[in-house]
Structure formats: structure tokens, C-alpha cells
Amino acid sequence: MKHISRREFLTSIGVAGTSMFLPKDSQAWKSRAPENPFACLVDVTRCIGCRKCELACNEANNLPEPEKDFEDKTVFEEKRRPSDKAFTVVNRFFSNKKQDKEGNLLPTYVKIQCMHCQDPACASACITGALSKQPNGAVYYDVKKCIGCRYCMVACPFEIPAYEYFNPITPRVRKCTFCFERISKKGGKPACASVCPTEAITFGRRKDLLQIAKNRIKQDPGRYIDHIYGEKEVGGTCWLYISDQPMEELGFPSVPKRPIPKLTETIQSTLFTYLWSPIVLFGVLSGIMAINKHKEEGNEK
Amino acid sequence: MKKIIFLLTMLCLVVSNSYSSPDATTKIRKDYHPRPSTWVPKDHIKALKLAQKKYEFVKDVFKEDIILRQMRFRHLGIGIKDIKSTYMVLQSPFVNTYEDIYGPVRFMHGAHAKTLNENCVICHHYSPKDSPNKILPCRACHQDAFNPEHAGRIGLKAAYHQRCIGCHKQRQKGPIGCTGCHLKNVPDHKKLVKLPKDPTPTQVTQECLRCHKNAGQEMLTSAHWLWRGPSPYTVNHLKCTKHGKGTDVLNND
């Protein structure tokens, strides 16, 4: 009696468990990233911390008036994060220890916003597909589908999506839209990129921008470190950064090079493509049930 | 808060008077040096015209060693004397890519050239490929930003800003902040201000504070409010130490 139960339990564990590892290579995970989407290259060494990008973003997305206006430089005293009221924020760092002639530390300014990952974890996680990667590169949020589960926020490696926690009935997830409507029009540019006075934000096609970034680094090796943040990070992002120091010094998280959704999507697709494993399990279990019933009836006779 | 309102009320009284009541006596200040009726700001008009001048986009550029280039220009006798206008207005559709937050910069071309020892190549760094002896303005090569055909080339706005700010920073001379060079385009307040027909002074102040939230608080930390010292320039009140608004009976309710 006990023996059967033991064996059967092992079977069911086996079916659900081991199948996870079996066809891993037979169903290799494929990236669904667009080939050459729109992208932005942020050159940290060019940014002067004027916060015009914040202003433009605020206007372009009809965000509420900020508490401190966009001229106010005291906001740099603390490290800010994008929020439901500001899709992009500029932070100030003194991490590179460079000084001017009088010995004052020189600041480095970094703008942050959604990275518009090539294989976005948020979109892979989203239960209804309210977040989705668009062919033009933007990771687009469709409020009509959102149920507010906040799994995208759990998933995002850059902790970008913000949430309207104080809206009781219709809270939205809020993040940089890549100015989806603007860039969908011919010749349209993101508000922040077109306002930026120093072209610290360059807008273009991802492949071109990677080339530009490489050229800039090659032409001025003293000015940059030889790394394009976002080229390989989380499998590639549409917002790229070049800088004079590792981006991790500038408040960026260190993230793996592989696409974040790869593991979960591999598990899910190996287990549940055509719902094969549940169907097999169903078959096995009902088989066992039938046999046992049969035995039982036999016994009763 | 009460304090601020009272204080700014006084300020706004003056303003509101001139807006809301047409029959209030308007102050007349005598113009000691009246402008002749035929006068026009010639230089400015010229500069504005120059700013409108279009240049054909230079596609291919030529870069040479900066010192050689400078020597060649010296040799050719290109220098400060070639600068025709007193100043330039850096105004171009290529610059206003978002909206006009600021007015255009008036750039003292000659003065800058002089401080840089007539070293033109500091700014005029490249030339058209086929005519290396030509010096062209920035906007001949730097035009639209993010031009996909010339992906590496920055737009005019960035070219100006990078060059100006970069140099000012490096030499620690000249302004770096926005309003150091630009005048701010103050938005038309007629559209922004919302007041009832005959506003009370307090209402006007409150309306100002609606947007200029910090102005009230800032005023409270200013000498204008806090002043406790003597007033040596105030006739008949030289020794009086009660002329800060904060101590003034009128407002200090």
C-alpha cells in the first residue's frame, strides 16, 4: 500500500519536475527583440545637469507640476528615482574625483528613465500584456489592459516602473513612454532628446547609435571608458550610455548580460507548450485512477 | 502664510492698480533723452538678418591638425578684421528644436576672437572637404540634430552649447548657467493669471503664489524682509532700524 503511493508520488514529481530540464535545447529560447529599433544614446560626459529633459518630459506627458521647479538645483542633494510624477530624473554624482583648477570636485550628471530593454522583463512578466515591446523600440504601456498587479515592477531589473499608489480605484503603472506617439510620427523625436541643449541624448537607430558610440570612444579614449552600457546588458537595451566611469558608479544596478526573461520563458515554454505536460499528467493520473477503481470493483466482487 | 500674503499684497497693489483700474492716476516719468522718431537699432536688425541667412549643408568635412590649421590661417591673413558685424544673434530654426524657453544669445564674435588671440580654429575646427581655406559659420555644417545620414554630426544647438559651455568651463571664464547668456522667455502672464473681475489685493497675491510657490518663502529669508540694520540712505530715517518689511508696522499683522 505504502509502496505504491511512494512510487506514484515519485512519478508525479518526476513528470512535473524533470520535464523542466529535458527538452531545454530542443526548444531553444529565441529573442523577440526588434532588429534595428529606435534608440537613444546618452553621453554622460556631455550632460550639464540643466534638467531641461525633465521639463520637456513633464510637458510632453502632461505630468503634474513638480514640487520644486525645474530650475531648482537643490534637487541634486538627494538621489532621486523616476516616479509616477516624473518619468525621467537627473542625478548628480561626484564619483570620478575629477577637480577643476581650484580643487572643486566636478559633478557628473546622469539622466535615468526606462531603458526600453530589447527583451523587456516587464513585458514578459505582464499578466495581460499591457506592457509590450513595440517594433519601433518603445516598451509601450496600455492602461486598458492593466490590472495593477505590479509584477512588472517586481520583474524590472532597473526598478523603473512607478505606480500610482494613492489612486484607490484606477492606479496606473507609470514610466517613460519613449514618447511613443511622437516617435511614431515621421521625423518625430522624444521630447527630452530634442530639448537637450548639448545633445547628451542622441536619438536614432540602435545600430547607428552603437556605431556612433564606438566612434566617440575611439576618437577620445581619454574621455570615455571603453564600454557601452546597454549594448549587452540584459541582452541589450534601447537606451545606451557612454561615460567616463562605470555606470555602476553612477547609480546604475549591475545587471546580467543575458536577457532577464530567458530563464522563466524557457521553463514556461518547455513545460507548457501545447500544454503537453498537464495533458500527460492528466492522462497518467486518470489512468492510475481507472486501474485502482477497477481493482476495487474486483475486490468488491 | 498670513504674513506672506499681507506682504505680497502691498507689492501687488501697485501691479493690480495699473492693470485693473483704468482711471487710477498713472505715474508719468519724464524722458530725459528721448529717442529720435526715426531711430532704428541698425546693428540689431543687421544681426537678425544675418541670422536668417541660409547656408547650404556641407556634407563632407575636412579635418587637419589644429596647429597646422591655425598656422595656415595666419599665413592666409585670416583674422579678427574679417569679422564684419559687432555681434551675432544666435537664432536659427535648428536651435529651437523644442520650444522657446529662452531668447537667443547675443554673441560678441570679435570680443571672443580677441580673447582667444585670434585663434579662429578653436571654434572653426573643420572646413568643407574641397576648400580647406574657407572659414564657414557653425550652421553650415551643424544643422538638424540626429540627421541619420550624418549620424555622427551634432546639431547646431548642441554645437553651440558644447563649444560655449565647454570653453567657459575649461577656462573658468564666462557664464555657464542658462541665464548667463540667454534671456528667459517669460510666458505671457495674461493667459496664466486667473482673477475675478475686481480682485482684492489679497486675491492678487494668492494668485501670484499659486505658481510662484517658493517666492513667498524666499522673501521671508531675504534682507528685504529681515532687515534690522540702519537705513543710511533713507532720508530722515538714517538711524531707523525698523525698515525691514518684517518689522514694518504696515505689514506685520
Next chain:
Amino acid sequence: MKNRPRPLLDTPFWTPGMLVATGFMIAGIIVLAFRYTKGLGYTTNLSYSYPWGIWIAIDVASGVALAAGGFTTAFLAHILGKKFYKPITRPALLTAALGYTFVALGVFVDIGRSWAIWKPIIFQNHTSVLFEVGMCVMTYLTVLWIEFLPVIAERYGEKISILKSLNKGLDKFMWIFIVLGVVLSCMHQSSLGTLLLIAPTKLSSLWYTPILPLLFLTSAFAVGYPMVIVETTIATSSLKLSSEMDILSKLSRIVIILLGIYIALKLGDLIYRGKFWNIFDGTGQSNSLLIEIVFGAIVPWIMLLFDKVRNSRRLLFIASLLIVLGVLLNRINVFIVGFNPHFAKCTYYPSIGEILVTCSFVSAIFFLYRVFVTFCPVISAPKEGGRK
């Protein structure tokens, strides 16, 4: 074992425990009123860095795990056809049905747009683990109540004729629902573990492992019977019924195997990933893991090895309770303690409001369990001493 399940109309209903439960429920409703008028931000300590709190970690993730008793006993009694275990299936089924109802309710209040909870049925994202979990939980909840329908029909079938005919019609297909229940459980019990695999940078490496789904599944298997033991013991002792020790101690022998598998996988995984010694780092997280493994798994496992423990009502209860708490702690660890967002300004602690709502849900489960056993034929244990 000849006892048939029957309603317990003869036991007093308003015991002190029930009054406390009612109090919590009222408090929970008040908090929820604030949640629906002022927002989640007002009632919870959730932030951009910690988007999920105890409503997900306890009400949902642990709720699902602890309701595993339903499908594990169904497997034993119905699929393997072990008639011997029949008496515990109904209470286990009831706990599972109530548990999942409140899992669903937990999700309902936690998501910002509760009214949109049906949307995943139409807008499906097949790469989303949460989608799969959501669909499974939804279907399983329905299946559970369908499985429970005969119990209600047995009592009220005479009065409400639809119930009776519905029950008759379903009778033939009941096996489908029973098997389906087990399949669905296996699916989402494991997928709950997959949920956090999307956050490799946030979930501490003490818990982050590709076999997390397998660990979740095996721990759900392992906690199913201990949960039945705990709830049966509580129910029979508070209702002054016979303790059904013969069934429970037999059940506990299966637990040894199931828990053994889980422990082996868990420790094996830690060793394989080279994280084993990190358990003893002494940080808050490693201590939490240590407690989870030692007191939540190894100690009760060793306890269960002894005949004496398995045959003593008290000791068996303690061992089972340890396992239940161990799995509960495991879920909390994975969803909250081990969750290290990079930009968190401060760590997450549940707010009073969150705790009250969670307590009220637990109380409501107790309350409704009591209501059902009082009015429906769920429990078959005879009155204390009745059988001796």
C-alpha cells in the same frame, strides 16, 4: 471508520475563538474600506522597490501552499483509491476551497484595479508566469467548489432541487474534476516558484535557483499532509471530537518521504550552487534561511522518524505545525526577506493595515470553516470517546 460525515449542529457556535475571528474580520473590512477610498499607498507599506508585500507573500503564495492538503489527499484517497483516508478528504477539501477563495480575494484587494481582475481571461500573455498562475488558481478554485458541491447537496439537496440535479449530473464527471484539481495544483504550485525567477538581480542567491519551481512543488507536496494533520487536530480538539489518530499517524509516514525529498533537493541545490556555507553567514537573510531549513524541515523530519512522535497526538501536531510554519517562512523568505531591490530606501515591513487584513482573511477562513462544518456534512469523526 463506519462514521459518515455529518453536520455538527449540536456544538456551540459562538466560542471565544469565533468572537476574536469576528473582531479581526471587522478590522480587516475597515482597512479595506480605506484601501478602496484612499488607495494602496495609504494602507500598505508598498513602494516602487517593494511592489509586493505580505498580501502576496502570505495571503497568496503561502495560502496556495498551505491549501495543498486538498489536492494531496484527493490524490491519495480518490486517485490511488485508498478508502482508508476518505474521512480526511472532506475537511481537507473544505480548507482548500476556503483557502483558495481567500487567495483569490487576496489578489483581488492587492491588485490596483480590482474591477479589472477578469481581464487576463481576454488579454492573455503566454510568457507571463503570473498569467499561468492566475488562470490555474481561477480554474482550480472553480474545480474545488465543484468538488465540494456534493457536500452541500447532501445537506440542502432536498430543499433546493437544482442543487440536487446539478449534483447528479456532475457525479459522472467528478473524476475529471478530481484529476484536473491535482494537475492544476502541480502546475501553479511550481509556477509560484517560477514567479520570482524573473528577478535574478533582486532575489537573494540563497533562494534564487533555477529549480525554485521544483522546490515549491515538492514543498507543497510535503506540506499538504502536515497541514491536514494540523487542521484536523485543531478542529477535532476544539470541537471535542475523536482525534482520528489512526489516520493521521499513517499519513505522517508519507510525510517522511515527501519532506525527505524536499530537504534533499533544497540542501543539494544549495551545495551544488556553492551557497551552502552562506547559510551560516549570520546575516538576517541567512538566519532566516537557517530557521526555515532547520526548524521548518530537518527537525520535524527527524521527529517524524520516531514512532513515538507519530503516535502521539501532541508531538505529531507539533512536528506538523513546524513543517507548516517552515513552508510559510519559506514563502515569506522568497517573496519578502530574500527580495533585495537595488534602490530600496528602506526595507519593507508590513503596515498595521496589511497585517490586519491578512489576519482578517485567516480569521475568515476559520470562521467559514466553522460555519461549514456546523451546517454541512464535512467531518466524520465521532464525538470524543464515542468510538473508544
